[in-house]
Amino acid sequence: MQRPQSSTEPTEHPTDGTRSDETTNGRERPPAVRLRDAALSYGPRELWRGLDLDVAPGEFLAVLGPNGAGKTSLLRVLLGLAPLSGGSVRIAGEPAHRGNDRIGYIPQQRSLQNSLTMRGNDLVGLGLDGHRWGIGLRHRAARARRVREALRAVEATDYAKTPLGLLSGGEQQRLRIAQAIVSEPDVLLCDEPLLSLDPSHQRRVSELIGRQTRTTGAAALFVTHEINPVLPLVDRVLYLVNGGFRIGTPDEVMNSTTLSELYGTEVEVARVGGRLVVAGAENEQDHHVHEGGEA
Numbered sequence: 001m002q003r004p005q006s007s008t009e010p011t012e013h014p015t016d017g018t019r020s021d022e023t024t025n026g027r028e029r030p031p032a033v034r035l036r037d038a039a040l041s042y043g044p045r046e047l048w049r050g051l052d053l054d055v056a057p058g059e060f061l062a063v064l065g066p067n068g069a070g071k072t073s074l075l076r077v078l079l080g081l082a083p084l085s086g087g088s089v090r091i092a093g094e095p096a097h098r099g100n101d102r103i104g105y106i107p108q109q110r111s112l113q114n115s116l117t118m119r120g121n122d123l124v125g126l127g128l129d130g131h132r133w134g135i136g137l138r139h140r141a142a143r144a145r146r147v148r149e150a151l152r153a154v155e156a157t158d159y160a161k162t163p164l165g166l167l168s169g170g171e172q173q174r175l176r177i178a179q180a181i182v183s184e185p186d187v188l189l190c191d192e193p194l195l196s197l198d199p200s201h202q203r204r205v206s207e208l209i210g211r212q213t214r215t216t217g218a219a220a221l222f223v224t225h226e227i228n229p230v231l232p233l234v235d236r237v238l239y240l241v242n243g244g245f246r247i248g249t250p251d252e253v254m255n256s257t258t259l260s261e262l263y264g265t266e267v268e269v270a271r272v273g274g275r276l277v278v279a280g281a282e283n284e285q286d287h288h289v290h291e292g293g294e295a
């Protein structure tokens with residue numbers, strides 16, 4: 001097992017994976033996510049350890065790495081579904097816990113149940129469950145307004161009343177995003193939200209999440225095997241490989257020297273027409289950025 005690596009020497013951020021710009025609109029806000037000396041093991045298998053990371057409000061963090069590196073497991077830790085084996089985790093200043101209404105979660109894309117009864121506005125409304133909505137008319141109206149606004153934000157109003165089972169994968173994915181943003185969370189956890197979307201939907205979904213970080217100050221942790229569609233949005237990258245990791249801006253992490261160190265083998269990173277192409281990494285086909293796909 002490879003020893004965990006410290007982050008690269010950043011030019012703009014401290015070396016411990018934290019960002020100093022925690023003041024938004026003159027008000028101090030705690031980091032959206034704070035991990036300190038965090039470690040996660042399943043039995044004898046250690047996925048990562050020594051992870052120090054502050055994700056600032058409004059920051060867009062891409063989480064990259066090959067299959068099995070522990071990206072989804074990191075999201076499960078933040079969701080309070082998996083306990084750390086060492087260190088600590090806080091979400092918006094509070095310990096991580098299940099059912100945290102400060103988090104909006106976009107799970108890995110699966111086809112939504114073939115429901116002919118459940119509709120988009122029902123699905124989005126579920127994103128408000130657990131919030132304190134009264135039973136009076138006023139509260140019902142406010143709840144309905146929030147759902148309408150979320151549907152409008154993802155441009156899904158036209159099919160909000162169509163049974164989910166009749167919608168395309170891209171349409172369903174936009175509804176999942178509406179469900180995740182309807183409660184205006186502090187943290188958006190996105191687990192490969194671009195999977196199986198065509199390039200134009202990839203771009204729209206990425207832009208939607210980017211817009212949400214800018215307009216509400218939500219931090220996004222965006223797990224992806226394909227960085228190019230989100231590259232213009234990414235503030236920093238967390239790259240996990242075989243127990244080691246690097247944290248830094250895309251330029252600091254996505255270069256031949258850093259990735260070769262991290263993988264322990266020669267990896268080449270090239271910029272081709274503004275796109276990143278990685279060659280030589282283990283499981284290359286599973287995680288690298290493809291030259292052909294559209295950003």
Ligand SMILES: Nc1ncnc2c1ncn2[C@@H]1O[C@H](COP(=O)(O)OP(=O)(O)OP(=O)(O)O)[C@@H](O)[C@H]1O
Pocket residue numbers: 042047065066067068069070071072073074
């Ligand atoms: N509850 C669990 N108990 C034991 N092992 C687990 C558990 N959850 C995940 N693992 C293992 O931990 C490793 C990391 O899994 P994880 O899903 O976090 O990887 P990932 O980086 O998201 O991979 P992928 O890119 O394939 O989605 C895998 O080998 C997985 O089998």
